[in-house]
Amino acid sequence: MGWAAMLERIGIMRFEELLQGWEKGGLSHAEAAVALGVSERTLRRWRQRYEEDGADGLVDRRVGEPSPRRAPEDELERMRALYQRDYQGFTIKHFHEKLAKRHDYKLGYTTTRIYLQKTGAVQPAPRRGAHRRKRPRRPMRGMLLHQDGSKHAWLADQPALDLIITMDDATRSPRKAR
Numbered sequence: 001m002g003w004a005a006m007l008e009r010i011g012i013m014r015f016e017e018l019l020q021g022w023e024k025g026g027l028s029h030a031e032a033a034v035a036l037g038v039s040e041r042t043l044r045r046w047r048q049r050y051e052e053d054g055a056d057g058l059v060d061r062r063v064g065e066p067s068p069r070r071a072p073e074d075e076l077e078r079m080r081a082l083y084q085r086d087y088q089g090f091t092i093k094h095f096h097e098k099l100a101k102r103h104d105y106k107l108g109y110t111t112t113r114i115y116l117q118k119t120g121a122v123q124p125a126p127r128r129g130a131h132r133r134k135r136p137r138r139p140m141r142g143m144l145l146h147q148d149g150s151k152h153a154w155l156a157d158q159p160a161l162d163l164i165i166t167m168d169d170a171t172r173s174p175r176k177a178r
Helices: 003-023 029-036 040-058 073-086 092-102 109-118
Strands: 145-152 161-168
Touching: 003 029, 003 040, 029 040, 073 092, 073 109, 092 109
Parallel strands: none
Antiparallel strands: 145 161
């Protein structure tokens, strides 16, 4: 049983439990609708379908059906053929711009990118590393040192002086100047 089917089964069981509570008078119609997260009208429709077809009446009829917004397969194939014939080596962004200008292409950039990657015409870009990713410390003392400095009037009535600190990467201990 897939994840979606399992969630749907749980939803049906919850509906049946709330319907029993409503029939016994423990719940109002509005309370049952709120508990299911639907409107009262939707709950009435579900109740009617449940009475007519049982639990099968509550199964989502759209599952297994292709999306009505799905991109036409012939248009996707035309796009892939154009890429392989005339635009090999273009970035997907640049290719998509050329398609829109020159070939009356209406599908979106993301659809173009996903289809080209799915068919193997383009390799997905490597994932970028995390910003300021932690790196492992160097294994030996003194192998990598960090230095930082700042100019400040450290002493009263004296000109500004430079303070330089050196930090050892392996031990995180300050190093003494020699």
